[in-house]
Amino acid sequence: MSKVLHQFLQDNLNDLKEKGLYNEIDPVEGPNGAKIKIRGQELINLSSNNYLGLATNEHLKEVAKKAIDHYGVGAGAVRTINGTLDVHVKLEEKLAEFKGTEAAIAYQSGFNCNMAAISAVMDKNDAILSDELNHASIIDGCRLSKAKIIRVKHSDMEDLRVKAKEATESGQYNKVMVITDGVFSMDGDVAKLPEIVEIAKEYDLITYVDDAHGSGVMGKGKGTVKHFGLEKEVDFQIGTLSKAIGVVGGYVAGSQDLIDLLKVRSRPFLFSTALTPGDTVAITEAIQMLLDSTELHDKLWDNGDYLKAGLKKIGFDIGESETPITPVIIGEEKLTQKFSKRLFEEGVYAKSIVFPTVPRGTGRVRNMPTAAHTKEMLDEAIAVYEKVGKELEIIK
Template sequence: MRAQDIPGALLELQQQHQFRQRHILETPQSSQVVIAGKSYVAFASNDYLGLANHPALIEATQQALSRWGVGGGASHLVAGHFAVHEQAEQALARYCGCEAALLFSSGYAANQAVITSLVGRGDAVFADKLNHASLNDACLLSRASFRRFRHNDLQHLEELLASTPARTRLIAVDAVYSMDGDEAPLKELLQLADKYDAWLYIDDAHGFGILGDGRGSAAENRLQGERLIYMATLGKAAGVAGAFVAASQQLVQWLVNSARSYIFTTAQPPALAAAVLASLQLIAGEPWRRTRLQQYVRSVRERLADVNFQLMPSRTPIQPIIIGRNEQAMLLAARLKERGYWVPAIRPPTVPEGTARLRITLTAAHTQDQLEGLLDCVVAATQS
């Protein structure tokens, strides 16, 4: 795009109700936040277990800062792999039941690392139509044949797998879809991967810490096998930052030696690895957080069953209400904001045209009163 075209393009976004801008938080991440001097009950954060501002994570980080300093200083392969990084990777591998794990600065970097390291020209990658943008970008960057199958449509995927001449094949899916809250049929996907000699790569950004006993979607479905590669982010339920990939020892060694987004970037601050260790203890040791979330999900689905708009089928903390038109979604979000509730309106291109929505995100940090207040306002706003 030319410089002179940008003003017109921004104006067009505004006219289509797709213009985005950042909102500055003046408080730590919590169920109650202050934005522009006003307090809101926030149902917008992916801090599902309420750990982002937990005292144990703060203390672990502070102690690690005193011991290890702030910056990583170098890439992991040069001089930036600290003992606490190694401890966190070993703990993550044990927790997920895998041979090894590898830390990344973000889920975006992890997705690029895995996909571009395993497939390239002459290979084929198969991705669900509703995959996260980071998965799609990684598929495109790999230069492999990029085939997208209809959402959760196993028959369509099998048709694509059966028709490809590619020697190396990879299936990439979100375990939990971030804008709909529904889940991929992981057991059946692994069966197809076995049948067609393909890798199965699972992005469990929104399932880790939440599903099953907290170990995420793969563990809940008891998935195992050398074809399985598991990725989860650490900035959502874990309350920290970054991501990790868990798989066989050999696969992790291959990533260390071939993944450009791992090799050519400075290591994360070592203090964050200490926070990850503290977070794992809370995820494993405080199941009441997941129990509370399950109760809140039931409350949402019971109270909003009869609203005028579609409530997406989801058993996760992601509870979207499909509104349809961009301007209508923005109007409903504004009504909630006026009443002190921060619920984001999600619009294209993040979601398909005509499916703008309110995305209610639940956390264990919310109280029952906060949730009931929100649901009262949502029912009133959607019925008026």
């Protein structure tokens, strides 16, 4: 190995470990459901994004298996050569129906999708107003576009208005875009989309909402844009197919022209192999399930409310979440990691989230209840929280 690389790796790894920022990965031994097995131990799982429990849904497993029998395991090529299967076209039609738009385009992941979509439309002569808590894939997509990135204070509409005015009136940029997560996954708060859209109209901003954590959760399952009734106002509706939908992939839903352009210009569509047929069919069917019934959505919210009430009652700071995402704010990084480790030992998997994912001193254990949890599981988890919280003197 190159000596320079060796030294670089050692320095970085040691530094992260000393600061308590090195993240150990625990492989899950089996399905990622409401209960999981790690290192042979069965745990109540409060850390996956499988909001509706669809990742392990029997019906979706069946349709994926049938698709594999018919099409094989891989799409065989990128979308623009001959990797576009009829099932991809059906998926994109279903996505447009789900999001109330003219058209949609699917990508291999949500991360990929942000890299693809932002850089296909924005360039060095443009500016992007980006909420400071936007997801890493948005930040990377913005960087890739080479547009000027203007950070906006989190959900601060006054800051957005001032910066939108400055950017548009400066005459420096051809286009200005405003980008936000629909639901912010670290605190569970919801973007102020009606105000954002109003400011966008005033300054002719392009609007881009990444609803990775809102689809399946907000708007009776149809997402945060639908929740506010803004399907006609938001230019880019982005989502992942890996969280509430339970499979993998990402998408943009928007006007026919937008999707037509992305199909010829977005690089992961042109240069990376298409979604597998099994995944594609399972995703399409999962969206159909969300269109047909709100049962799983309702169960998710019911479980979220139940968990929040239980943790709050025993004295934890659970922040100001407006969604089922339930952070338990601990603060100091090492204590947060110790807390999560003790939860694990007592049978609850709730991952600690510390800097740089969240600001320093706001370490938290984040809970993601799902539609697949039972009340008994949540009661058990709350009892463990109480025991460990008292032991580490986080609650009285």
